[in-house]
Amino acid sequence: MEPVTWGILGASNFAATRMGPALHAAKGSCLAALATASPEKAARFAAFAPGLKVHESYAALLDDPQIEAVYIPLPNTLHVEWGIKALEAGKHVLIEKPLAMTAAEIAPLIAARDAAGKCAAEAYMIVHHPQWQLVRRWLDEGRIGRLKHADVTFTYDNPDPANIRNRADVGGGSIPDIGVYAYSSIRFAARAEPVALHARLQRENGVDTFAQVWGEMAGPDGAFSFAALTSTRLYPRQEVTFQGEAGRITLSAPFNAGVFGEGQVSLHGFNTTETHRFPGVNQYVLQVEAFIAHIRAGTPFAWTLEEAQKGQAMIDMVRAGEI
Structure with missing residues (x-):
């Protein structure tokens, strides 16, 4: 071929x-x-x-x-x-x-x-990484009981005013750049959509540089609380936690696995911890190979335009919920 x-x-x-x-x-x-x-x-x-x-x-x-x-x-x-x-x-x-x-x-x-x-x-690309596929499977299987809360942090420091991510005229800001990860990663893993969101934003030169978001999302097992922090003016940090009635799931390099740190997912239960590590996984290559399978064999692609549109709708909701 x-x-x-x-x-x-x-x-x-x-x-x-x-x-x-x-x-x-x-x-x-x-x-x-x-x-x-x-x-x-x-x-x-x-x-x-x-x-x-x-x-x-x-x-x-x-x-x-x-x-x-x-x-x-x-x-x-x-x-x-x-x-x-x-x-x-x-x-x-x-x-x-x-x-x-x-x-x-x-x-x-x-x-x-x-x-x-x-x-x-x-x-x-993150939906093609096996760590996120594992998290989704654990949540589907009810490994932490009913999901009650999810929180996300994704920050890095980029103060250069000439950088494209800091320019309002080309759609810059922390929300378009990394909020898309913070919000839709929860949507993907928990098969959930937002119900109500509120946000506090800080801006420089017309772009958001700090976004604190909180509210409620709903998945197959009902509603759960949600909190997210994104910023392009803070020391680099990436963390995601899903907390349920019977345990919690944590990801220590959820978005830039292999660059920020090794992909690692842990399932914490009562007096037990199960950890999976993913050394050497290139999520960009996996994404391309999945797209090629979609082209050549019609294999379903994990992130359709319709899913992306729902993710953007959540971003729209964040902006509309600014207080």
């Missing part, structure tokens, strides 16, 4: 260091083209993808008949626009999170996917 040939729109640092190498390393996958007008940026990709074709415009890459799938790591405000253009050009498309600035903006992308008959998804 021929490998899926990928093109990337734009030469972001994240694409150069994480997703580009994953696209080239995944089984049945080949990074074949890049759209950038910068020879210096292109050289970073050519270093791990020999023979890389470089297009000077996004449109030129979409017109390339040798490219079957496109990865889009552009600024947040451009995701839907170029995702639709890629689908209309007959490409499968994997779009970096967050897909959009509001849930309503994702509807035209879903319609474009359906009209094109191609695969399209948000690059929400």
Whole structure:
């Protein structure tokens, strides 16, 4: 079977260091083209993808008949626009999170996917990591009894005003950047949706740099309390806890496993602890391989556009709940 040939729109640092190498390393996958007008940026990709074709415009890459799938790591405000253009050009498309600035903006992308008959998804890589699949299974099995509370912390320090994550004009802020992980990780694992949310936000130059969120979510076993802290102005920290009537589940590197620390999940019961470690797992490669299976064999993809839209609806709810 021929490998899926990928093109990337734009030469972001994240694409150069994480997703580009994953696209080239995944089984049945080949990074074949890049759209950038910068020879210096292109050289970073050519270093791990020999023979890389470089297009000077996004449109030129979409017109390339040798490219079957496109990865889009552009600024947040451009995701839907170029995702639709890629689908209309007959490409499968994997779009970096967050897909959009509001849930309503994702509807035209879903319609474009359906009209094109191609695969399209948000690059929400954590759901492909075995640690999150294990947490979901434990919760499904009732290993901690009825879920009563979930809390999340995801922080890092990025004070550079020129950084794209600190620019309001391209959809920056801690919520679009990492709130998408903090909120939808709970949605995914607990199969839950928010009922009511409140938020306290701090802003700099029009973007949120600190978001404290609390409220209630509801899953198969009923309602549970929820609390989340995200910030781009605090010392790096990642922690997730699910607390039930008969125990709790903790993740010590829930979002950047392998970078922030080794993926590790623990199940704490009365006088017992069960811990699973996941050394050497690359969740970006797993994500690409799952997307290729979706393209080639129609295997269900763990994070559909509809799931991403529900995640964005939760972000919308957070903003609407600011006090």
